[in-house]
Amino acid sequence: MAERVELWWARRQFSKGAEVxxxxxxYREAWSPFPALIRQxxxxxxxxIALTQIPPAADVLLLWQCEAGHKFAATPDEQRHRPGRERRRSAWCPECTEAARPVRALPMRDVVTLPGSPVPAGPTRPEAPLDAAAASGAGVGTIANPVGRVVLRPRRPPRTVQLCPKTPDVPVGEAFLSECAPKPTSxxxxxxxxxxxxxxxxTPGLNAVRVARPFFDHLEVWPDILLPELRVAVExxxxxRHGLEHVGKREDxxxxxxxALRAAKWEVxxxxxxxxxxxxxxxxxxxAWNRKALERLIDTLRDIRGPLLVDPYLA
Known part of the structure; x- marks a missing residue:
């Protein structure tokens, strides 16, 4: 069970026999991927107690304050695994997240009243006749409402994936120029x-690879850089800016x-x-990206495809 930070710190002082x-x-390196939490x-x-003195896996209850001024208690593990982990900063504060969540209106559905069921007082609407399929329960679900009537409504059809039709019909693993690829911003x-x-x-200018399985409603993926002769994608x-890129669901x-790329015989x-x-x-x-990082990348390409294939392309 999580304990207050003062009690947790005193227990660590006793167990380690040290004032600090x-x-x-x-734990600076462990917290560095979470600048939003560092600010809170x-x-x-x-x-x-500084944040870099607390292990990210510690079962300790800490007090946080978001940029809107909301104070809330949470353990490091709860903060690092907040639902959503989206771009908006409210995802890191429970109160901001609740305020930012829109209230969705429930859709109105037609209600079919069974013959002989009591109808509550108030405005009425014509009853829809039940056909043989509906009377037998085929394709419908039954629920009970507060007044005891049994009503029927259609079951939701299974969601079908609508694949983008703009992906060209090329073999799996083929690199091409896609009009759906996002423009680079970095x-x-x-x-x-x-x-x-x-x-x-x-070969420059290619920005997509055809894959076998859908990736976000597309049969293509868009790596940052494609090296088609080597079949290597560089990301x-x-x-x-807010410390939310490539973490959480984005990392997934x-x-x-x-x-998907490796299944298409590419390496990443x-x-x-x-x-x-x-x-x-x-x-x-x-x-940081510099000359030394470039040489490390070229050495990695040699490890993947071998120097006999990589070195002839070096200028």
């Missing part, structure tokens, strides 16, 4: 693309994309920044 069981900065944590609200990604193609003059990942989508290299942990066997962790 965890020095400041002990205030040592003065937690007995003067300046670092543009610099990475420019440096890589200056060093390896491969540039950072936590973004990255893993799903990688699986993710360049991970902002203390993001690697997702695949060939991912690179870097502090």
């Amino acid at each position: 069981p965890y020095p400041v900065g002990s 944590y205030h040592p003065e609200l937690n007995a003067g 300046a670092v990604e543009a610099q990475l693309r420019s440096d890589l193609f200056a060093r390896m003059p491969l 540039y990942d950072s936590t973004g 989508a990255d893993r799903r994309k990688d699986r 290299v993710r360049i991970r920044t902002g203390r993001l942990a690697p997702l695949g066997p060939h991912d690179l962790q870097i502090a």
